[in-house]
Amino acid sequence: MQPDLELVHIRKGESFAAWMHGYPFRTVRWHYHPEYEIHLIAATSGKFYIGDFIGDFEPGQLIMTGPNLPQNWISDVQSDEIVPARSLVIQFAENFIEDACATMPEMDVIRPLLDRSHRGLLFDDGTSAAVRPLMEQLIEARGLKRLSLFWQVLDTLAQAPEPEVLASLSYELDLSDIDASGVNRAIAYLREHLTEPVGEGELADIVGQSASAFSRAFKRHTGTTLVRYKNQLRIDLACQLLLDSEEIKVAEICYEVGFSNLSNFNRHFLKLKGMSPSQFRTTFAANGALAMAD
Incomplete structure (x- = not known):
């Protein structure tokens, strides 16, 4: 695999x-x-x-x-x-x-x-x-x-x-096959442009596939659509930033991770995490501190 x-x-x-x-x-x-x-x-x-x-x-x-x-x-x-x-x-x-x-x-x-x-x-x-x-x-x-x-x-x-x-002397990851995978090439591109408005058509062109073929391949590989996948990555990144420093305002994080407005960011965050960004920061920080103390 x-x-x-x-x-x-x-x-x-x-x-x-x-x-x-x-x-x-x-x-x-x-x-x-x-x-x-x-x-x-x-x-x-x-x-x-x-x-x-x-x-x-x-x-x-x-x-x-x-x-x-x-x-x-x-x-x-x-x-x-x-x-x-x-x-x-x-x-x-x-x-x-x-x-x-x-x-x-x-x-x-x-x-x-x-x-x-x-x-x-x-x-x-x-x-x-x-x-x-x-x-x-x-x-x-x-x-x-x-x-x-x-x-x-x-x-x-x-x-x-x-x-x-740990790994044996003979073990070596064959990156040629991975790089040839359209979805992984697309994910690599997202890696560099996560906060930019990258669309499905642009990624399909990069990997040399039609938009419909790329869409099907992407969903098979990730289990979700590009839009949902990108939003998930951005929200995951927002979670990391929320925990990095209490001094960073939620509005600043919203724009830093690539959302165009705060209400859209809050809506996606609530949908994926079950709470608001500020609630996540407070709750997770408290739980994390308790776990670290244990």
């Missing part, structure tokens, strides 16, 4: 993404992305998949993956159970870290870490315990403090006892 491309949003004015998500969540599927990822399980147990590796996870598991390495974590919970804070995540682009390595000689110490992460790295409990408070602070931090914590996380991982390498 070919993995889906995940859209990783790195906000303007920031070098990397750092966030927390619950369960269920849109990224809980067999997926890949071009960014490096540091993933720490805060709650639940279950089964995880990294490349051709399959294993069991529990709270405290810390894994780093390199670009385009397929992955998934499936929690063993009741079908109607909602976990407010399951995973702490840091994601950063390859060009960002390569540019840093090229300009700062001190960065050479993390080069082996970056190289080995292409097969997925599982760290020991001691490293996880050291990294978790740094990631928790990082999610809330701003400015230079944010950068300082990011480098501390990488330095801790680079100095950790030998991590377990």
